[in-house]
């Protein structure tokens with residue numbers, strides 16, 4: 001797959017995840033090795049840690065916590081997303097315990113305050129998260145962020161996984177082989193609506 005196709009057709013996949021096909025440690029390690037080439041702030045180049053949950057019993061516990069967080073999140077924010085996306089998100093949350101791999105990227109805590117610090121902090125993990133998602137795609141896998149436990153239930157997940165108190169969880173990725181091979185570019189704003197040269201433009 002060429003780079004433009006990979007970049008424009010890698011989607012958040014929730015309903016087309018193969019819940020019956022296991023994901024090997026080797027393929028996840030390979031994708032993470034690729035993701036480690038992503039940029040990060042110099043001081044945070046080696047800061048990230050990743051926890052992968054393959055154990056079905058542990059997945060079930062994390063899925064239950066995610067479900068609670070998701071219900072709370074949907075009560076607050078469901079009106080902001082399309083009905084199609086809401087249905088898709090609900091499907092994933094309802095099946096999360098069956099998703100073969102749950103992946104939690106982590107960073108040293110606490111999460112900083114201040115625009116520059118926050119920018120460097122999240123900017124030093126999200127490029128790797130996206131690279132990881134792209135790398136998964138090259139192996140026929142798909143993923144979606146499903147981070148609802150971050151709304152106050154991080155400690156519950158940390159306790160289950162033995163994540164130390166001074167480590168911050170950045171997200172939770174549901175990872176599985178995809179039952180769909182072909183994806184299309186999504187609807188996004190036209191570049192002309194979001195770009196201006198040599199100064200801010202009112203569109």
Ligand SMILES: Cc1cc2nc3c(=O)[nH]c(=O)nc-3n(C[C@H](O)[C@H](O)[C@H](O)COP(=O)(O)O)c2cc1C
Pocket residue numbers: 010011012013014085088089092144145146147148186
């Ligand atoms: C920071 C971030 C957080 C996200 N959190 C969730 C989430 O909690 N649940 C979910 O279903 N999707 C989540 N997503 C996926 C977005 O919903 C998805 O990227 C968006 O709908 C666009 O769809 P696409 O990725 O298929 O282009 C998240 C994405 C990002 C970048």
